[in-house]
Amino acid sequence: MTVYFMDGQFVEKKHVAISIDDRGYYFGDGVYEVIKVYDGELFTSKEHIARLFESAAKIKLVIPYTEAQLLDIAQQLVISNSISVGHVYMQVTRGVSPRIHQFPDPAVSPMVTAYALSSARPVEVMENGVKVKSVVDFRWLRCDIKSLNLLANVMAKQEAVEAGCKEAVFVRDGFVTEGASTNMFGVKNGILYTHPANNLILNGITRQVVLRLSRELGIAVVEEPFTLEAAFAMDELFMTSTTLEVMPIIQLDDKTIGSGRPGEVTVQLQKAFTLQIPTVVAGS
Ligand SMILES: *Cc1c(COP(=O)(O)O)cnc(C)c1O
Secondary structure: OOEEEEOOEEEEHHHOOOOOOEHHHHHOOEEEEEEEEEOOEEOOHHHHHHHHHHHHHHOOOOOOOOHHHHHHHHHHHHHHOOOOOEEEEEEEEOOEOOOOOOOOOOOOOOEEEEEEEEOOOOHHHHHHOEEEEEEEOOOOOOOOOOEOOOHHHHHHHHHHHHOOOOEEEEEEOOEEEEEOOOEEEEEEOOEEEEOOOOOOOOOOHHHHHHHHHHHHOOOOEEEOOEEHHHHHOOOEEEEEEOOOEEEEEEEEOOEEOOOOOOOHHHHHHHHHHHOOOOHHHHOO
């Protein structure tokens, strides 16, 4: 039996029913998080839940729970669905109300839904690396909000997948911002480059873990935008996300990156990242 959380209750999946008037459905008017589960334990859950509250505040949405309550809901979903390795998805919309663009007045209570699913770590691709495709970053100017409005990301990812690639690399005014659902990193002469955490990217929790690990390992970090041309010339490229962890990139468009194999710094950071997660699932 699969247990979901919906509007204050744990219910069987087959009993989950969301109204057509949910503002998430009409407008993507809501925010979400994906939290990884390793060996039945939520990974960096406090950071994810804190970011959910930050995203909600940025769209003037008040979540009707405390951070501790949401963490408890996530943990209960992991337990009741017997998740060992997987992820928890949580979303909060502005609620259910007849379709008008402005916020409902009087306000309705936000709709909180969540579930936990088993999902394997992408170990094979993590070892060999993936191809990515550059696409124009035609998103809005509040990419710092993890909002449900993902149409531009969906279009970009589809374009990448149709080209046989794992991810789309957004390029705004010639500069690499991030991926459709990942953050982008480059390594040149031993220095790690990534776009600064401003309104043009989503500041990934995995990004933040990787930046901390880099500093601990003594890898120089430069949080500055780099151009697509500079990306082609990087010694190494990789991307990060909750589900992809530290994912090596071996080809960008028609250009091979470095040797065409996952780079030295990338592998070093992958290993350091793996040390952060429970050894039973991390393997050797
Ligand atoms: C979620 C997301 C990321 C990655 O964030 P993590 O917290 O590391 O999973 C990067 N970019 C976008 C656009 C995202 O939505």
